Amino acid sequence: MADPAPKQAAAPTSSTNDAEQGATLKGLADEVLVRRAQKGDMDAFDELVCRYQSRIYNTIYNMTANHEDANDLAQETFIKAYRALHSFKGDASFYTWIYRIAINKTINFLKLRKNRHQMSLNDLDANAENDPELVALISEKTPHRDLNLAELQEKLNAAMLKLSEMHRLAVVLHDIQGLPHEEIAKIMDCNVGTVRSRLFYARQQLQAYLSDYLK
Amino acid sequence: MNMNTQGNEFELVRKCLALKRHEKPPPGYFDNFSHSVMARINSEGADAESHWILTLWNGLLRRPILAGAAGAGLFGLLLFCMVSSSGNMQPGAGAPPELTAGLPQAAPNDAASEPNSLNNVAPSLLAGESSTNPVGMPQPLPSLFPPVNFKVQPASYTRGSN
Numbered sequence: 238m239a240d241p242a243p244k245q246a247a248a249p250t251s252s253t254n255d256a257e258q259g260a261t262l263k264g265l266a267d268e269v270l271v272r273r274a275q276k277g278d279m280d281a282f283d284e285l286v287c288r289y290q291s292r293i294y295n296t297i298y299n300m301t302a303n304h305e306d307a308n309d310l311a312q313e314t315f316i317k318a319y320r321a322l323h324s325f326k327g328d329a330s331f332y333t334w335i336y337r338i339a340i341n342k343t344i345n346f347l348k349l350r351k352n353r354h355q356m357s358l359n360d361l362d363a364n365a366e367n368d369p370e371l372v373a374l375i376s377e378k379t380p381h382r383d384l385n386l387a388e389l390q391e392k393l394n395a396a397m398l399k400l401s402e403m404h405r406l407a408v409v410l411h412d413i414q415g416l417p418h419e420e421i422a423k424i425m426d427c428n429v430g431t432v433r434s435r436l437f438y439a440r441q442q443l444q445a446y447l448s449d450y451l452k
Numbered sequence: 453m454n455m456n457t458q459g460n461e462f463e464l465v466r467k468c469l470a471l472k473r474h475e476k477p478p479p480g481y482f483d484n485f486s487h488s489v490m491a492r493i494n495s496e497g498a499d500a501e502s503h504w505i506l507t508l509w510n511g512l513l514r515r516p517i518l519a520g521a522a523g524a525g526l527f528g529l530l531l532f533c534m535v536s537s538s539g540n541m542q543p544g545a546g547a548p549p550e551l552t553a554g555l556p557q558a559a560p561n562d563a564a565s566e567p568n569s570l571n572n573v574a575p576s577l578l579a580g581e582s583s584t585n586p587v588g589m590p591q592p593l594p595s596l597f598p599p600v601n602f603k604v605q606p607a608s609y610t611r612g613s614n
Contacts, residue, residue, distance in 0.1 A: 279493075290489075294482075299472055308477075311485070312488060312492060315489045316493055316496070359475040359478075361471070361474045361475060361476070364474060365471065368470065371467070371471055371474075374464065374468060389471060393471060412469045413472045440465050440466075443465050444462065444464075444465050447465065451468065
């Protein structure tokens, strides 16, 4: 499922008033923060960055399989959003709007990079080793291959990079980020049927790429 | 491959994809992320300002006529500022009446009543500007003190009166 909306601690502030203002901003809806940011309130935009940084970074990271590229693209996404904030009319949610910016930037980047993929994978957190589904997957499906989680991670990312950008995006948004089909359709600017079709084809491709490891 | 098998295989793929949710960036990465973004926004704003000045400067360098016109305009503006500021430095000029009320008025130009003052100088000398006296005699500035008139009487000595 999707990560819950990140509610990370605000940046350390120099005074009590700033801390109070940060706490106040945390309770505000996106629309209010956007309106404030459009009027030049940098603290409001900072709060929007804190709110979506995790999801935007993770989406880009899962598309590029490279931490450094994901870092640059995520920062550029928010900078572009700040520059284009005056043109945001609120027709879509801020969430959908910033996802579109991130995805357009990422796809353009991947097209420029073409097939020169260089993975720079993040470490797995401690929970991965305790995840019963993952433990079962490795012990049951690869009993003779001595495949550990790190190896599976590498194989999985390599398989993901073989998918086309649109098919990879469908998998990332649905199977990793946990977004519903309707939301993905809005972000990808297509209909729900297309999303389902892309998901089906992408899973089929992944299954084929990973067949040696999942028999 | 029937539908059940296919669904089961997709389930395995989805379980496998769950591993991606455990990939995390270095610890503390998101603590500094928003600071980096805001710093880049601020620095790009400053760059945009310096870029504007640089563009203007390069444009002036490429077009000497435009640079000359801009220089002449600036010089004219400077001259205008100097002239207007010197006009404001005249005593009492432009000052509100309440500030100048306590000042004594300039002495009337009556040469007969004040024989020792500068007013008894011949008007031709005051008004006469020449090559040796290009600005003429300055107008007397208003005095803060009333003029003092000494009444001098000649002393007389009579010899042999004792």
